[in-house]
Amino acid sequence: MTQKFYSQFVEHYLESLLSLLGRVEVSGLVTDEERRGTVLLLPKEITQTEKQELGLLAKVAQSDCSIEVYCEQISETEVRNCLRKLLSVFSTLNCRTEAEGKILDDNDLPYLWIVVPLASQDLLNSFGAQLELEKWTVGVYFLPNVFRLAIVVVNELPVTTETLWLRILGRGETQRQAVSELLALSLSNQLRQNTLRLITSWCVVLIQQEDNLTEDERELIMNLSQAYQQWEDTTKQQARLEGQRQVVENLLRFRFGEVDDELSTTFDSLLQLSPEEFTPLCLQLSREELLARFVTE
Structure with a gap:
């Protein structure tokens, strides 16, 4: 039951927040076995006020993206499944663009954000996921850019107003602290x-x-x-x-x-x-x- 209700909560929660930033589409499929909530965002131009209100979440959603939120630590197999689906989307977009006689720029490809309450360093290392502290905060790990995929490890995010809306999706003390701030x-x-x-x-x-x-x-x-x-x-x-x-x-x-x-x-x-x-x-x-x-x- 947890997975089902958690998925529903995540979808409604992110839909409520991200609707400020653009058109939001939820997965529409929730089963008892579902372990994540999935949201697709097609953003509009984000105002400075919206950036300030949503902080890191607004930065994540600044371009076309899909956000998958898991309620527990994920495995290498699950990350590979996410990559498989993402590469399938890339293939579809490339075929559509070629049919129109155009060339799809890599920067126009959507990003996939995997949000997890925690992740082992071994898992992050196995996919070559790295921090980019020049532009992003700790807790946000990027796979090599060719994959257009990042993993947000919620319990590693700094406790600031910028990260509040993502920390609410954490577990344990991380989530309790975020609710107190809310x-x-x-x-x-x-x-x-x-x-x-x-x-x-x-x-x-x-x-x-x-x-x-x-x-x-x-x-x-x-x-x-x-x-x-x-x-x-x-x-x-x-x-x-x-x-x-x-x-x-x-x-x-x-x-x-x-x-x-x-x-x-x-x-x-x-x-x-x-x-x-x-x-x-x-x-x-x-x-x-x-x-x-x-x-x-």
Whole structure:
């Protein structure tokens, strides 16, 4: 179940973020055996604001690319399978270009980014993957350029705002730290709100399967529990305030027969008080006294 739900989460998560940068296509195929979430991006021209908001993820998505995210360490066979699919895409593009009487420049070929929570040095060495620290941060390894493939090792990425959106796809402490940073973002940050909404929806689905959860699923819930708890607390607070607001409205309607726009401006101030405090005031003060004391500008 973990692989299936993880794949769905990755696809929805990246689709939500990358839609700012261009047209996004998800794999559309998720099975119980699926071990990754796959997203294809066809980018538009990226603004400076979008680059700043998405950091390293925006840099990864600055040209046509496919992003495959694995929830655990991958094997050499899986990297070779990725290479095989990528070379097949290159062949198709070359045939199409030749049929049009054109020549396909290597720089026009799409890039494949494999995102993994961790990777052994032996695996990276076996494919000749190297860091390019002049242009990229630690944790981003490039195979020889002819392959147009890079491996992002999430637990090696520096803990900065630039890498936040990729570190959320990590495991263990890496993911927990990223979620804490996500919660610390401004409440007005739309990416924060969208991501929290997705995380909590995913947690709700997993929690409903509590009796059948695997160890991986329990780890994921633990990593995301801080975000889920904040969402739950906020939801309860909103429900409580909405209920109290209804009580205030009912009290004033009982007292004055109706609640017009002018009288409704007292709600926010009255709700700063406890029910024990606002109830007698609603029943005892005159309309003029309520407006004078509690009207909100």
